[in-house]
Amino acid sequence: MTAVALAGLGLVSPLGPTPEAFWRGLLHGRRAFGRLGCPQGDFRSRVVAAVSPDDCPAPAGHRKEALATAATRQALAAAGLTGLPDGSLLVVVSQTPALRAVPDEQSGDFAGPHPEALFAACRTDARRTSVVHLSHACASAAFAAAFARDWLLSGLGTTALVAGASALNRYEYASMDVVKTLSPHGARPFDADRDGITVGEGAGAFVLETAPAARARGHRPTAWLSGAACLVDTSESVASAPAAVLDCMRAALDDAGARRVDYVHAHATGTVQGDAAEAEAVAELAGSLDRAPIPMSSHKGAIGHLLHASAFPGLVAAAGFLREGRLPGTPGLRHPAPLPDGVLALTRSRRTATAEHALVNSFGFGGNNASLVLSAVGGRPAKPYEEIP
Template sequence: MTAVALAGTGLISPLGPTPAAFWQGLLDGRRAFGELHGIEGEFRSRVVAAVPSTDCPAPAGRRKETLATTAARQALDAAGLPALPDGSLLVVVSQTPLLNDPRAERNGDFAGPRPEALLAACRADARRTTVVHLSHACASAAFAASFARDWLLSGLSTTALVVGASALNRYEYASMDVVKTLSPHGARPFDADRDGITVGEGGGAFVLETPAGARARGHRPEAWLSGAACLVDTSQAVASAPDAIRDCMRAALDDAGVRRVDYVHAHATGTAQGDAAEAEAVAELALGLGAATPLPMSSHKGAIGHLLHASAFPGLVAAAGFLREAWMPGTPGLRRRAPLPDGVTALAEPLRATTAEHVLVNSFGFSGNNASLVLSAAHG
């Protein structure tokens, strides 16, 4: 068996301080965008999606850490675990592991959460927990899901916690501005008038567990992480190519032993090239699977923006919500669909699914970092 249990999720986002608040806001089509404050500099866009300070009362320079530790505690609670068990794996995803470094302090919330803070928040024994830092650009959290799943399937542990966060800071915001990816109006994935990304804040976490471990505790998972693929396409320095995305999705489905997918939660950030490449790849996938109807896809980034390294966390929460409730969320901000190839459709509004058994979650990043995850419904 290659599936592991998605035992619990945690998420604090601009739509609210819990996974449930994010899911309901996504179904309602809310766009949690506002004006950029607190970061010096002239940028192409002043539109951001920030977590309210009341939802994240963080000391200066520790906003990422507060978001991450809050999400980690949520995920453990959802998994029914009072603490991270001894012998567990902790995977931290972020831009950088710089700790107590003057360069990090000058850039405010650029530095990632300190492992010792996460271990304390999870009431974990540092001597009996393996800590790994992982960074694969904006696909980091999805790469971490695959890594943690392999770790569990190899028998190295029964439990893994993946955690990360995105917090607005001058360094990361400027890095998006300098490559001209920021939308001056707010991200609108798959829209004919899309013109770039919106940077968002948020913290996410999820607990993965071996099937035997979940059964031993009598815990019903939110879903099964049944397949994963992580492919680095070195032919593209920045944007992903359609054939690389298609191959990544196919490899994830092959890994899961699945020949049908009911919905794709797209990476789609709101850039013209990126959205088009993903749509072309999904259409090719649908053709290869022999789908009788266009394969539906949507993106959360029109609601909360792009959480950069942490962008896969809301994707997994959305996928779990789809499998649980059989509702495919729409894409907030999508008003006028850009032309799409045959075999795929972009959802503007939520749509009831006739079946909700398998979902693909895509996550792509600079330097050709591509990851696709297959989540499957947990019955019984």
């Protein structure tokens, strides 16, 4: 296993302004869906169960940068860093690069956050930092994690930051409306009555570090990013091909050298086709590993789909599972749809005796498929997330 340290996580979500707030809300089964109307200055992000594209705010650039910089500061603090070291890597995920220091009405909806805003949050000199922009549809943040891990393992540096944000806006909301994926009632992944996705907003960031660098400064990682696989399957226009999903998960586990998986944090957005395809793939994986049933759940029934930033809450959920041995449920899942043998969709949180490896799935339009393997550091952390009664 060639792993890098997941040194720190940051997340701003509709469940609250920190990773801990998201994790607590997820374990309690909270759904944050509501009406649009949160003040622009409030760092609590928003989820809207149903709204017309014309009612979404625009432009969204300033909102994205505010959310992303907040998440970046959290990730650095969790990593025990006051800023990025010289020679680090910054990976920004969004639909397109932010070409202007100040977002305008033409670019604000689908661009950014701007690297300059993140440099300020990192207290980092742009001249001494490598910057990469990645866009792989809704799998962007997971692709970025794999890219940053490869960059670190190649010896190009010791520290990498991945950051991104999704803010409700007319452009992205209309794109979901056009392909008829929006739920009029609110996403319910794996539910028999599921009828589509809910678009949410939020931001995430995480710091990756080589194992020697973490040891040298005495930092205990949140988890190990031990495996990753990114596969672009051009045979399907959407992320709903069971064979491609299975190939991606197997490749990630092989990369990690892991022969078991104790939890799958599913991409599951709440669409009938996508959820069924992922469940079929997980069930087949369970059969090949002789590990059945594999528990899985999704956060999208709690905070909606953060689009390009959707892998960030998935990583927080997987890290929480590894830290505390608690399997989060899927908020909104009331009547589980029939699933193949070998997979268990969790309706509520529960404890488990084994928490060694977790898979985080992230899929997107255009056949963009990514799976990440997080592995436990071992023992309880110095600063665990707040215990849930």
